[in-house]
Amino acid sequence: MTPSHDDESAAARSGPRPDPIPGTPNPDSPSPSPSGPRAPSRRPTPRRLGWALVAGVAALGLGAALVVGLGNDPEAAPATTATPAASARALRGAAVAPGVAAASDATLIYAVVGAPTTAGFTVSTKTAGAVSVRLVVSPDPTLATGTVYGAPAVPDADGWGKPSVTGLAPGTAYFYAVELTDAAGATTTTDVQGAPATLAGGPASFTVAFGSCLKLGADDEVAFTHLLARSPDLFFHLGDFHYADNSSTSQASHLADLEDQLAGNPALRSVLAAVPTLAIKSDHDAGGGNDAGPGPYTAPNRAAYQQMFATPPLTDPAALYWSFTTGRVKFIFTDHRYPRTATSMMGAAQEAWFKNELTTPEPVKVWVQDSTWNTRADPEPGGDKWSDYPAEHAALGSFIADSAVGKVISLHGDQHALAADDGSHNDWGGFPTFSAGPFRQAASHKGGPWSDGRYPKSTGSVVQQYAVLSVTDTGSSLDVTVTGYDSDDEARVSLTVTVDAPVAVG
Template sequence: MGERLGDDDGFEVNKIRKRMRRQSILGLSIGSVLCFFVALCCAVGLAVRWKHGNGEKGKTIPLSDDPFFAWQGGLTPSSLVIKVGKSNEMANVTLVVRKVQGGVVFNNEQKSISTVITFIVVGLEPSSSYTYVVAKAENDEEEDTLAGSFSTPSPDGVPFSFKFAFASCASTGSNASVFLDILGTDPLFFVHMGDLHYEDIIEPEEQLYEDAIFAAASTFTQGSLYRNTPIVYMWDDHDFGSNNADSSNPGKASAWAAYRKSVPYYPLHTAKGVFQNFTIGRVPFILTDLRSYAGGNSTLGDVQRAWFFSQLLANKDAPLQVWICTKPWVGKEDRGEDSWARFVEERRLIADYMVEHNINNVIMVSGDAHMLGLDDGGRTDYSSDGGAGFPMMVAAAIDRPPSIKICELSEGHFPSVSYSWMAYDYVHQFGVMSVEDNGGQDVQIKLDGYGQIGGALISHLSKTFSPPFMKNGKDATLIADQVKCPKGTVPTPFTAVAVVAFILLAASIVMGVVTLKRVMRYRRNLSIMKVPRAANMSGHSDVGGGGRKGGMSSDGGKTTIGGGGGHSENVKLVDKREESSRSGSGQNEERRGEEGDQHVFSLYKVESGGQGRDVGTPSPFTKAVSDLKDWVSEAAKSGGMNGEGRTSRSVSTALHAPIPEEERGVRLDDSVSLRRAISKGTGIGGVASGSPSHPIRRDSDSLDSSDVMGGRESTHTAGLMQSEREGEGGEEGR
């Protein structure tokens, strides 16, 4: 029986079209969503970047056209150094110091042509509190005033309890509120362990260094701290020169000169470098300059190292001595590091010196690494035989991006950053050491690490030590050094946002390309398959010798074959490239072949009607169809059909080689090859009708010579195979 083709094939075409639309819409939707998230990530990143600038949360203030500040240092039980900076070299400055609940103890006016005036306040009483006022006047008219305060320690060698704050790394001209938090802890003095600014000056110009110092000291928050708390300042790389600066810095002489002119300090030991020492109560402090002499295998230099050893030895009987060290002490040997890991021979020499001379009262405070960290001495022993492990605390950064240069500390480490859902904040970090000295060996040291997050001060670290402080930590140090600490800066949310945005952008591009390729492929297939449902057609088929005539028609996809008079048919191949038609009239009769059911499937629409003629330019497709028709004709004439016409069989198929499922679409279950159709039937005739039911490969399909009778090879590009009817009267005109 014949099969209805039009409805089924049209249904399949519509299914494919809908699937194409769904896939296209899905692909474009996913691409749009990904692009949206890329835009969102970029917007969040830009907002975070806008909020935090270049990672300098401290509300940096440019140098004023008329800076005026005062800061103090060099504190002793009976003296203090106050330096006043001003822009007008001709202005007169007056300093008045009063004792709290007392009278004026110091009153001095200076007329100077310098931008910095130095007051050395003497005659102070130990363990006392003072206030002072600095007045700047021009032409005998008071113009501006600054107020400050300070307290003096007990006489040297007398037990005295106190606390001091320490930190490092502040942006140039930072106005971060953490400076007020440091002031709020009420320290006796503040140790700034380097990177007072980040100007990275290498030019041998003193004025550049002076301007950078003025920018730091004249801001509101820093100025408030420095006017009310004496400062102990030792530079590091960015405020001595450029990043990782050492003795090769061409501007080092200018840096020395600017330091002496503008910074209050304790007595210096040489004209080169700024290393110094002082004592508070019974606690000596040693400040080493690790930049001015750094080079080769030493960061101290021969002169400073000899002085340093002498200080360690002289203070060995003190209950405690504090080493203010501006470079990270711990870390596995690495000649590329800007730390003691680069100078391992000198580090071992210092540790062995401590062991050799039984020096066990050292505590180190350190900066440079933008993190808080604390170790009890089990991580700091670099002596040859052990026994030189001292407590160490790292405190930074005041308002700089986080970095981790030291890890595996006994009490942990905290980089200077805090994350929230959509933003992040730099944690402004500093340390406080409290010394409780009741005389003799009854001394307790407490180390606290603080971080200011969103205006709130949080304690991260706290540990109490009692003498002797040092221990054997050699084995633990060697083990800890095998752990690789993260290099460089800790990724901030902006970095994470940028990475996510990049991934989403790449994914959206890939998705867009894939979607575009799929759309183009389906559009190419649709250009072949874009046909309406099968239409009715009528015609005659002349089959077999003896003049038996048959007819065939398709009504809604139903194909019939049978007898009738005349030879005529009208076939239209809708391929957008070629079309042929033949005309005639006849009658239709449904018949079933004796040899088996007919197998019909249509790949292109076939229409019938009226008179027609060949149109279009011959193409490879047309030639393939023509070759196939010739072959069918030869097969009929050579006896492939029953001369008596008892059997009439319709074969209408597009021969196709096996096609991958994704290219072929829906496979028709009743499809057969031409070889099967011919081998099972003795008569050939009929016309196929219907709509395409699946995409067709146009270039690669072929009919092998082994598949055809007589050895003739026919190649086609997937289209309609139109049967050829031959009779005694010959072929009617095309």
């Protein structure tokens, strides 16, 4: 276990930060109006898209598919234009290049997209020198047409704010930049940071990348590079965002753990800026370390998390559990860290909420958790696994088998391996389960057996893995395929579940 941090400040612990994210202001243009489309005089030049897209576009073989100028003069070089959809796919696979904003003293350091809805999303922003931030959003990669401005947000004392935007179309990718205002009233707008998609409001096909467990300070980011190249619509981090095992009661100390991970991982930063992210806690990043339950470190750990990540509405502000639906699939996230007690993994309130969520009419429900469900290990006093709560494990499994509406599939992390079971080895509800990890950590095994295999087969070696859940909605059925990829981006474990679900007519 990593020693606990003391209560030193985030500034003292966090070390060097990456350069600010680039801005490309036009100092001769007036500030945009608070709402509505841009006036013609504010139409960005091709330079506005900037070099933030060049590397990613070239890597994807799209050539000059996006509007990209080669200098400050828009006439300096020819440019071509792609459709917004093609541009959005390219940007999701592109890293944002560092640079310096010029029009004001405010700079953007980090951007983390989250809390997606059918009408918008929120971006958690870490800034320096900004007193106000807001999102500039458009289906156009130049942000020139159909532009929507979000409501301004005021950064907290650590520079974190949560600007959001609403009024967008469902199931649509939107490019976004961040407008920053400094104390003198000067405004600058960053380059495009990503092209997140809103949630689908009706039947839809989509993909979700997910995984868990990233060793603190890891400098090899193969999993995130491969993951981003697949242009997922959503990204789920299933716990152990870091391995700080921090027992401090200082919120600044827990925030520094999160920021340290961002500072040292450019590919992770690119994923978080481009893809709507939902993150949960596991045993090494929830405070206390390993098997530790809630303690005096819990509240500051949770508060630091909420500075960096935007979530859907929380039923219990003291815990991190929620649900949302995109297309005809409901995702249910549960928290097995903050509300855990000596006799319950979930706590009574969360368990009652979870059971209710399972009985709504969606034909597919994906249960997202950090803990291995399919485990036959003997109970350990003070343990934090489902096998350490055998009565609750059995009772909840029986409820799912008897009362859940539609097909339940569970995704989890914690195990440092890819693994899939079609339900044939799940004695606690009989539903399919899939384990994804680690992003970078030594391989380890938990749970099983697994009908569709586990990778790697041996333990101890450092691996860098992730998984993708793909939903194909044909209108008459939903095909849910989950595939785990190894350090070389080779598919190693895969499972497909088909659910008959004709779309209701009338």
